[in-house]
Structures are given as structure tokens and as C-alpha cells.
Amino acid sequence: MQALSSQKIACPYCGENISVLIDCSVPDQEYIEDCQVCCRPIDFNVSVDEDGVPNVFVCGEND
Ligand SMILES: [Zn+2]
Numbered sequence: 001m002q003a004l005s006s007q008k009i010a011c012p013y014c015g016e017n018i019s020v021l022i023d024c025s026v027p028d029q030e031y032i033e034d035c036q037v038c039c040r041p042i043d044f045n046v047s048v049d050e051d052g053v054p055n056v057f058v059c060g061e062n063d
Contacts, residue, residue: 004022006019007019007054009042013035014040022046024053028046032044044056044057044058
């Protein structure tokens with residue numbers, strides 16, 4: 001099983017599609033990563049299902 005999975009998400013701020021690497025060995029994750037395009041902090045919520053497929057949800061922080 002591949003531990004790292006490349007996923008595409010849409011930035012909640014600028015709407016650009018960016019690729020992120022998800023560590024599928026951790027079933028539940030929440031972290032903040034800056035957008036590669038507009039550099040604003042994106043809130044990531046990741047849940048990995050039984051088959052090792054990550055579900056990625058992103059949202060922006062409110063000022
Ligand atoms: Zn962005």
C-alpha cells in the first residue's frame with residue numbers, strides 16, 4: 001500500500017487546483033497548509049477510509 005497519495009483540491013480562496021500529498025498511514029488528520037498559488041492558509045481535514053483512500057476537505061479561515 002502506498003503511504004503517500006497525491007490529491008487535487010481547489011483552494012477555498014483563489015479557486016486554483018493544487019496538488020497535495022496525503023499521508024494515508026494516518027486515518028484522521030487536520031492541519032493547515034499554505035496555498036501554493038495565493039499563499040493563504042488552507043484548513044485541511046483528511047479522513048482515510050478502510051481501503052486507504054483519502055477523503056480531503058478544505059476550508060478557509062475566516063479573518
Ligand atoms: Zn489559493
